Amino acid sequence: MVRTVVFDVGETLIDESRIWLRWAERLEVPPLTFLGVLGGCAALDLSHREAFELLRPGLDFQAEAARWAQDDPDGLRTGFDADDLYPDVRPALAALREAGFDVVVAGNQPPEARAALEAMDLPASAIRTSDEWGVQKPEPEFFARVAALSGVAPEEIAYVGDRLDNDVLPxxxxxxxxxxxxxxxWGYLHARRPEAARTTVIDSLTELPAVLAG
Incomplete structure (x- = not known):
């Protein structure tokens, strides 16, 4: 029986559209081109960083991000805020808590993402990021940390994410x-793969209470 529901962050709780569009503007790439190449990387199982290399060969991603921080120190840049929450997040998390489930957020994110999420006052008992732990999905140690944070056995945890490779299969x-x-x-592409048969596939977070009750 599931007692704790743990959520990934990007494209699970957070709509990353504005982040990618800001990157397109920063690199002076047309939005459709940037998003199309990003989608191609998703389809080909390439890292999203490959999109930057394809569009700006030789780009030093970390150096560019640092320059951006100097140019726009008060902007969101690669970050997010409450305006980026998907609309089903708050009602779904609240419904899960009301149904007696513990709610935890843990994903591959930089340390500042935790503060951004905590500022949203989500109905979650804990929020953690991979950079805090020093280990990223899909490494088994990440999910060991998730279990330790949740305080229950792995079989009592449901992990919700938008990717087969990084999230739900590990x-x-x-x-x-x-x-x-x-x-x-990633979610739309991965849901069509045969490996998705090993998972429960949902189209909205609001489906979770009924799915878990079933």
């Missing part, structure tokens, strides 16, 4: 219930 391998959210480029 969670399943760790003994957790895998829930794939058909959202964002």
């Amino acid at each position: 969670a399943a391998d760790a003994g957790m219930m895998p829930v794939l959210l058909r959202r964002g480029p």
Whole structure:
């Protein structure tokens, strides 16, 4: 029986559209071109960083991000705020808490993402990021940390994410219930793959209380 529901962040809770569009503007690439190349990377199982290399060969991503921080120190840049929350997030998390589930957020994110999420006052008992832990999905140690944070056995945890490779299949391998959210480029592409049969596929977070009760 699931007692704790753990959520990925990007394209699970947070709509990353504005982040990618800001990058397109920063690199002076047409939005459709940037998003199209990003989608191609998703389809080909390439890292999103490959999109930057394809569009700006030789770009030093970290150096460019640092320059951007100097140019626009008060802007969101690669960050997010409450305006980027998907509309089903608050009602879904609240419904889960009301149904007696513990709610945790843990994803591959930089340290500042935790502060951004905590500022949203989400109905979650804990929020953590990969950079805090020093380990990223899909590494087994990440999911071991998730279990330790949740304080319950892996089989009592449902992990919800938008990717098979990074999120739900590694969670399943760790003994957790895998829930794939058909959202964002990876979510839509991965939901059509045969491996998705190993997971529970949903189209909205508001489906979770009924899915878990079933």
